[in-house]
Amino acid sequence: MQNWDAFLWPYEQAVDELKVKFRGLRDGFITEDRHSPIEFVVGRVKTIESIKEKLDRRVIAPELIEQDMQDIAGIRIMSQFVDDIYDVVELIHNRNDMTVIEERDYIRNAKPSGYRSYHMVIEYKVFLPTGEKKILAEIQLRTLSMNFWATVEHSLNYKYNGEFPEKISARLKSTAEAAFQLDEAMSQIKDEVQEAQRFFHKDKGQNKDIE
Amino acid sequence: MQNWDAFLWPYEQAVDELKVKFRGLRDGFITEDRHSPIEFVVGRVKTIESIKEKLDRRVIAPELIEQDMQDIAGIRIMSQFVDDIYDVVELIHNRNDMTVIEERDYIRNAKPSGYRSYHMVIEYKVFLPTGEKKILAEIQLRTLSMNFWATVEHSLNYKYNGEFPEKISARLKSTAEAAFQLDEAMSQIKDEVQEAQRFFHKDKGQNKDIE
C-alpha cells in the first residue's frame, strides 16, 4: 500500500456520514415525541496496524482488502431495550442510501463466550474528488448492557488471546449473566418507560434531564 | 428576568469548559496507558421553563436564583467501576480550577427509590466580556448501570410524579437490583480488566476497538 491516508480517507468519510445519519435519526424520533430505538452512536476506522496484522494473519492479498475486510469502517449503535435493536435493523433495511449485504444475529444466537450483538454489513457510497466509490461498513447493534459486557470481554480477550484462566472465565460468565438479567428486567418495564417517554417529551423543557 | 439568554450564557460556557476538561482527563489516562476512571461525560444547562417552574414551586426570589439553584449547570460523569467514581471525586478535590462546595454520596447511602449516584456542587470561574464571574455547577458521578437505571426512573417519575402504581414500583425495584448486581459482578472482575487495559493500550492501534 503506497498511501494509507488516501486509502483510509473514504472509510473515514463514510463513518462521519453514517454517524451524522444515525444520530440525526435519533433526534428525529425525539422531535416527534416518540421513544428513540437509538440511544447513542459511535464509530471508528480500523487502524493501519490492525489492517496489516489481519492481512498477515488471514493471508489476504492486498488488492482484495476492500472486498474481504468488511469492518474497516465500523459503526456501533446502542439501544435501551433489546426490542429497539430489531426496530433499528428494520429502519436500516428500509432506507436506500445504504444496502444491507450480510447480517448475523448474535442476540438470538449468542456466541459461546456469552457475546451478544446484532451485526450488519452494508454497502455505502462516498463521493471523492475523483468521483463516487462504493465501500463496505460494519454496523454493530447492542443494548447498553451488551456493550458494557463486550467492552470487558474485549479487554480480557486481548490480554489472554481468548484462553482465559478458569477463575476469570467464571467471573466473565457471571458478568454476562448479570448483563443479561438487566436486559430482561428492562424488557419487563419497557412498555411503561416508552409510554412515559412519550409523555415526557411532550412537555420537554419542563423537566429536562442532563444529557 | 429581562434577558434569559444573557443569564444562561455563563452557565453554558461553564458546561462547555467542564466537558472539555473531564473528557481531556479521560484522554490523559489513556495516553499514559492507564485505566481511565472516566468512561464518558455529558452536560446540560437547565432550560428556562425548568428554572421558572422550580422558582415557582420552591418560592425562590429571582435575585437568589444563582445561590439557591445549584444545578443550572450540570455535568454527568460515567465510570466503568464503582471504585472509579471515588477516584474521580479525589481528582476533582485535587485540582484548583474548581472548588468543591458540597457533596452527597447516594452510592453508599442509596435513596429509598433505589437511586444511586455521587453528587458534588462546585464553584467555577468563567470570563465574560465584562470580567470574571463565579458560578455553581452540579457534577453527578455514576457507573453505567446506575445511569441506565436512573434514566428509566427519571422517565417514569416524570409521568407518575413519584407515586408509582405497585406493579411498576416492583419492576423498578427489580431493575435496580439487576443494575446493582451488574455493578457487583463488574467489581469482581475489575482487577483483571484494569490489568488487561494497561496491556491493551500499550499495543493500541494493534487491535483497536470501535469507539
Place this chain on the structure above:
Amino acid sequence: MQNWDAFLWPYEQAVDELKVKFRGLRDGFITEDRHSPIEFVVGRVKTIESIKEKLDRRVIAPELIEQDMQDIAGIRIMSQFVDDIYDVVELIHNRNDMTVIEERDYIRNAKPSGYRSYHMVIEYKVFLPTGEKKILAEIQLRTLSMNFWATVEHSLNYKYNGEFPEKISARLKSTAEAAFQLDEAMSQIKDEVQEAQRFFHKDKGQNKDIE
C-alpha cells in the same frame, strides 16, 4: 404550523449531512495532495421567526412553504480563489446524492449593490423515522473576500433596510472594490500558490500551519 421543531428537523438533518459531505470533500483533496477548492464550510437552518416574517411579507400560503422557500436549509462554501468556486460547482453537478434545481451566478453578474456569490438550489433526500423526504437546500459559494464584504453589507442592510445614506453607500462601494481587488491579486498568484500547496502537502507534518 402545529409543531415547528418537527417541521424544521429534516432541514437541520440535511444541513448537518451536507456540512459533513463538503468538509469531507475538502479533506479528500488534501489527503490526495491536491489544492482544495473548498476552504471552509458553514451552514444554518432559517429561524422560525425569519420563516414567519417571510411568509407574511411575500404572502405565501403555509402549505406552500416547502416548495417556495428554497433557503430554509442553507450551506455556504468559502474558497481561496474565484476559479475554485467553478470547480466546486462542477463537483456538485457530478454527484448523484444531490440534484441541482436552479443556479445563479452573481460573480460574473454582480448585483448592483456589489454583492458577488454563486447560488445553487439543490434537492436532497433525508431519511426520517417515517421514511424518506426530499427537501430543498441553498448552497452559496464565495471567496473569502466576497464573504467578508457580504457580512458587512448584511449587517448594514438589516439596519437601513437597503436604503443606505449616501456616505455609507460610498464606503460600502469602496469596500466592495477593495474586496474585488484582493480577489484579482489572488488570481494573479494562484498558479504559484497551487503549485506550492501540492509541494507543501507532500511533506505535510513537516511544517504544518495552525488550522
Place this chain on the structure above:
Amino acid sequence: MQNWDAFLWPYEQAVDELKVKFRGLRDGFITEDRHSPIEFVVGRVKTIESIKEKLDRRVIAPELIEQDMQDIAGIRIMSQFVDDIYDVVELIHNRNDMTVIEERDYIRNAKPSGYRSYHMVIEYKVFLPTGEKKILAEIQLRTLSMNFWATVEHSLNYKYNGEFPEKISARLKSTAEAAFQLDEAMSQIKDEVQEAQRFFHKDKGQNKDIE
C-alpha cells in the same frame, strides 16, 4: 523522547480548552447584543515531525523543548476589524486563567515580507492525571485579510524557503497591499457596521444570516 503522545497530550488539552474559551467569549458578546471582536478561532498542536525538525535546525537540547519552543500549542483568533485585535489583546491581559509572557505587534510593525499579525505567548495551566502542569501557548491575532494573505505567503514560503523569484515576490507584495487596502476600507466603515450589529442582534432570529 520516549513517548511523544504523552508529551503532546497536555498541549492538545490546552488547545482544546483555549478554543472553547475564546469561542465562548465570542458568544458572550453576541448574547449581550454587542459587536464581537472575535470572528472565529482555530487551533493546532505542532506535529512531531515539525518539532523534531526545529530541534535539529536550532540545536535545542530535548530537555529544553518546553521552555524554548513557545508555539507547540498554537491558537489563532480572527477579527473583522484591526481595532478588534487590540480589544482582544486587552481581554487576554485582563483574565487570570492565563498569563501573558511575551507579545509582539507585527501590525504596527509589519515584517519586511508584508506579514502582519499580533503575537502573544501565554502561560496556561492544565490538569493531568498526575497533577497540574504549566505550559506555554502562542496566540496569533489577525484580521481576516491578514490571515488570507498569511496563508498564501505560508504556502509559497514553504516551497521557496523564503527566497522568492522576483515575479512572485512582486505579486505577493501587491496581494499584501490589496489585503491592507481591504482592512483600511473596513476601518472606514467600522462604526456604522458595529452600530448596525448591535441593532441586528437585538432582533436576532428575525433575519439570521447563515453561520
